[in-house]
Amino acid sequence: MNTFKLPQKMMTILVGFIGIGVLSMSVSFLLDVQRGWAGMLAFAWYLTIMGLAGGFWAATQYVTQAKWSVVVRRIPENTVHVLLVAFAFLAVVATLGLGNLYEWSHADIVAHDLILQKKAGYLNTPFFWVRIVIYFAAWYGIGMCFLKLSKSQDESKDPHVSHQLLKSGIVYLTFFAFSFALAVTDFLMSLEPHWFTALYPMYNFAGMATTGISTMIILILLIKKYGGLKAIGPDHMHDMGKYLFAFNTFWAYTVFAMSMLTWFANLPEETYFFEKRFTGDWAYFTLSLWLGHFLVPFFYLISRDTKRSETHLMNAAWITAFMGFVDVIWMVYGAFIDDTAKVAHAETAAHAEHAVHAAPHVGHFIHGFPFGFLEIGLFLGAIGVFGFIVLRAFEKGNQVPEGDPGLQESLDFHQPL
Amino acid sequence: MPSFKEIKEGLFSYEEVDSGYVVRVKDAHDLLEAAKKVRDAGINRFDTFAPFPIHGMSEAMGLKRSWLPFITLIGGITGFTANISYIGYITLIDWPIIYGGKGFFNFPSMFPLFFEIMILFASLSTVGGFMALSGMGSINRKPPISEATSDGFAIWIGDAMPESEVKKILGSLAMEIRSVN
Numbered sequence: 001m002n003t004f005k006l007p008q009k010m011m012t013i014l015v016g017f018i019g020i021g022v023l024s025m026s027v028s029f030l031l032d033v034q035r036g037w038a039g040m041l042a043f044a045w046y047l048t049i050m051g052l053a054g055g056f057w058a059a060t061q062y063v064t065q066a067k068w069s070v071v072v073r074r075i076p077e078n079t080v081h082v083l084l085v086a087f088a089f090l091a092v093v094a095t096l097g098l099g100n101l102y103e104w105s106h107a108d109i110v111a112h113d114l115i116l117q118k119k120a121g122y123l124n125t126p127f128f129w130v131r132i133v134i135y136f137a138a139w140y141g142i143g144m145c146f147l148k149l150s151k152s153q154d155e156s157k158d159p160h161v162s163h164q165l166l167k168s169g170i171v172y173l174t175f176f177a178f179s180f181a182l183a184v185t186d187f188l189m190s191l192e193p194h195w196f197t198a199l200y201p202m203y204n205f206a207g208m209a210t211t212g213i214s215t216m217i218i219l220i221l222l223i224k225k226y227g228g229l230k231a232i233g234p235d236h237m238h239d240m241g242k243y244l245f246a247f248n249t250f251w252a253y254t255v256f257a258m259s260m261l262t263w264f265a266n267l268p269e270e271t272y273f274f275e276k277r278f279t280g281d282w283a284y285f286t287l288s289l290w291l292g293h294f295l296v297p298f299f300y301l302i303s304r305d306t307k308r309s310e311t312h313l314m315n316a317a318w319i320t321a322f323m324g325f326v327d328v329i330w331m332v333y334g335a336f337i338d339d340t341a342k343v344a345h346a347e348t349a350a351h352a353e354h355a356v357h358a359a360p361h362v363g364h365f366i367h368g369f370p371f372g373f374l375e376i377g378l379f380l381g382a383i384g385v386f387g388f389i390v391l392r393a394f395e396k397g398n399q400v401p402e403g404d405p406g407l408q409e410s411l412d413f414h415q416p417l
Numbered sequence: 418m419p420s421f422k423e424i425k426e427g428l429f430s431y432e433e434v435d436s437g438y439v440v441r442v443k444d445a446h447d448l449l450e451a452a453k454k455v456r457d458a459g460i461n462r463f464d465t466f467a468p469f470p471i472h473g474m475s476e477a478m479g480l481k482r483s484w485l486p487f488i489t490l491i492g493g494i495t496g497f498t499a500n501i502s503y504i505g506y507i508t509l510i511d512w513p514i515i516y517g518g519k520g521f522f523n524f525p526s527m528f529p530l531f532f533e534i535m536i537l538f539a540s541l542s543t544v545g546g547f548m549a550l551s552g553m554g555s556i557n558r559k560p561p562i563s564e565a566t567s568d569g570f571a572i573w574i575g576d577a578m579p580e581s582e583v584k585k586i587l588g589s590l591a592m593e594i595r596s597v598n
Binding site for chain 2: 259260417
């Protein structure tokens with residue numbers, strides 16, 4: 001067994017991050033219960049996308065039978081353990097916090113709302129719970145199956161395992177495409193159940209991949225810094241950097257596609273989603289998200305030398321990981337912006353029916369700029385939970401899949417000049 | 418009226434194997450070693466011939482990184498700014514017209530256009546830059562040994578030096594040394 005153990009000091013720092021996260025969550029619950037629930041949803045969803053990205057990324061490597069990534073594979077495979085914690089938090093949100101976040105869960109609101117009545121066949125509490133359990137059972141089950149198969153290959157050196165991984169990868173990717181789109185709709189889009197766009201799952205998929213790749217890069221570089229994963233050289237990190245760059249650019253593409261179509265069609269049922277995110281302090285928040293998530297990492301990572309340098313790649317990965325959390329906050333908190341004054345004004349105007357749809361019934365407790373120290377604490381907490389769980393799981397097994405038939409090819413991997 | 422061949426030769430200049438020695442080596446691995454040795458000996462005019470691309474040959478020969486990515490970047494930036502100025506000139510100065518109720522300069526609706534033109538400029542400048550940098554015209558260059566198109570590996574040393582010097586540099590790697598006139 002070729003294992004690796006991170007120094008106790010780093011683990012203590014990660015536990016400290018978890019402590020900051022717990023503290024921030026408790027403080028936000030004490031200050032404002034609704035904001036506490038919204039923060040917990042953002043925290044849990046961020047953990048979910050980090051845990052999902054590893055399985056998704058590993059499955060793409062199995063299915064394409066990529067050889068360069070064999071030495072990188074163990075970190076993504078181990079991220080599946082995070083899904084358990086994410087599920088625990090989302091289960092709490094979906095039971096105790098449901099009424100605070102999702103207006104379709106209130107029978108009295110639905111009774112006075114024709115649109116929500118029409119959607120009640122899908123958006124109702126029991127079916128919501130069933131869906132959550134199905135998603136997480138399948139994601140966790142198949143992810144653990146990947147990990148088990150891949151680890152069994154370490155001893156047996158059986159090349160047929162790679163073929164089994166390919167087959168289960170196809171199953172996973174097919175299921176993932178549908179289940180992720182539905183899960184995004186359930187957890188985030190149904191916060192604003194009157195609003196609709198078909199591009200929202202794609203936008204979230206791009207954000208998931210960017211965040212996932214950047215957190216994988218952070219963990220790999222952290223392990224390399226303390227002497228582990230010697231098989232991974234600058235050539236492999238260069239490719240990881242390319243993944244980050246590509247998915248980050250794809251994220252910007254989806255943001256633009258979603259916003260531009262809404263802007264062009266100019267339907268009141270759709271535009272209020274962006275309109276309230278471009279009013280007051282939120283305009284700065286939205287712009288800093290778009291600039292910080294796309295432009296800064298884009299020009300940072302565009303050069304070959306940045307992608308090959310561990311320091312610069314680590315910086316870029318931290319920027320995109322942090323911005324991934326800002327993105328989740330943008331989606332979750334945006335549903336609860338305090339726009340009562342504007343709605344009251346609009347109700348007297350001609351488009352009263354649209355204004356009523358736009359008014360969030362559950363609460364509008366987000367006043368002003370939404371991102372503060374508590375949100376930074378939640379981000380650090382999520383990174384701490386992710387790093388702690390994944391690294392603990394990583395320490396139990398081999399650092400690289402030693403029985404994979406493509407291992408030698410991966411070790412010899414070389415980027416053309 | 419110049420002939421087609423004359424035009425082609427006028428457009429592209431390339432280094433012909435016209436002097437020095439052509440040395441055959443056994444296989445791709447030996448060719449890599451030979452390239453490293455020749456580079457370390459400080460010889461500037463040399464080239465390698467193999468039937469297929471060899472990983473690590475650029476580093477072994479000490480080739481510098483290509484300028485092609487910068488040409489692509491500059492092409493992309495040029496296309497983006499040129500198209501913004503063009504659309505801006507049309508919609509703001511030359512023929513301002515409101516359509517779709519969106520105002521004169523529709524940045525979001527024009528953005529796909531900027532994007533596409535940026536890609537067009539970037540890709541065309543990449544193709545052109547690639548042709549210029551790689552000396553695309555020299556595809557009609559004759560290999561110094563005919564086996565280089567099937568199963569032979571050779572290194573050409575262009576500097577003028579005695580044959581014993583070549584032997585000293587390459588050592589046991591050299592299978593057959595042929596002088597070029």
